[in-house]
Amino acid sequence: xxxxxxxxxxxxxxxxxxxxxxxxxxxxxxxxxxxxxxxxxxxxxxxxxxxxxxxxxxxxxxxxxxxxxxxxxxxxxxxxxxxxxxxxxxxxxxxxxxxxxxxxxxxxxxxxxxxxxxxxxxxxxxxxxxxxxxxxxxxxxxxxxxxxxxxxxxxxxxxxxxxxxxxxxxxxxxxxxxxxxxxxxxxxxxxxxxxxxxxxxxxxxxxxxxxxxxxxxxxxxxxxxxxxxxxxxxxxxxxxxxx
Numbered sequence: 589x590x591x592x593x594x595x596x597x598x599x600x601x602x603x604x605x606x607x608x609x610x611x612x613x614x615x616x617x618x619x620x621x622x623x624x625x626x627x628x629x630x631x632x633x634x635x636x637x638x639x640x641x642x643x644x645x646x647x648x649x650x651x652x653x654x655x656x657x658x659x660x661x662x663x664x665x666x667x668x669x670x671x672x673x674x675x676x677x678x679x680x681x682x683x684x685x686x687x688x689x690x691x692x693x694x695x696x697x698x699x700x701x702x703x704x705x706x707x708x709x710x711x712x713x714x715x716x717x718x719x720x721x722x723x724x725x726x727x728x729x730x731x732x733x734x735x736x737x738x739x740x741x742x743x744x745x746x747x748x749x750x751x752x753x754x755x756x757x758x759x760x761x762x763x764x765x766x767x768x769x770x771x772x773x774x775x776x777x778x779x780x781x782x783x784x785x786x787x788x789x790x791x792x793x794x795x796x797x798x799x800x801x802x803x804x805x806x807x808x809x810x811x812x813x814x815x816x817x818x819x820x821x822x823x824x825x826x827x828x829x830x831x
Contacts, residue, residue: 657750
């Protein structure tokens with residue numbers, strides 16, 4: 589599986605020999621934090637309060653967008669008008685209150701072990717998230733001390749265009765002084781996968797949510813695994829075959 593995926597990536601990008609791997613770029617929700625059920629409940633309830641129907645499944649399909657973009661799209665689709673800046677700010681604040689009422693964020697199983705393994709392999713770690721959820725961003729250092737800093741993070745506050753636009757991952761490459769083939773991405777969402785693929789980065793999907801594997805493969809994932817624990821066990825072989 590690994591060798592075939594790498595070979596296909598090289599063929600797709602007309603690469604004979606890959607540059608040495610230098611970094612792994614992680615999404616946050618559904619990858620580092622087991623937070624997507626909280627996000628799903630929060631978005632569904634917040635939209636309901638303004639007369640918009642938004643299902644849990646749609647939350648997972650739209651994961652990775654900035655909050656403003658998600659609100660904008662649903663206003664256009666269901667209210668047939670643009671949301672005002674005030675409406676976007678108010679609705680995102682409402683969604684955030686619902687999220688915070690769900691309780692403390694929970695680290696994904698094997699998140700600490702995976703990040704430790706990445707560091708042990710001598711690779712840099714970047715976080716690339718569409719989230720602006722303060723309670724999650726502020727908790728990163730609690731769960732993962734000295735792993736993430738502003739220099740190696742890209743959040744909703746850093747981008748003009750959120751996922752599926754490649755800008756978040758292109759910013760991460762720029763921050764790390766990396767070529768696309770010197771990193772790979774770990775994502776769980778179709779829009780995040782599309783963003784990474786559009787930035788020409790090899791992408792591993794961890795299917796920790798409610799979507800079928802085929803949705804992630806159709807988004808462009810090079811490999812799909814069922815959990816972060818599976819990625820943890822896959823990682824040494826992936827690094828070894830990166831050449």
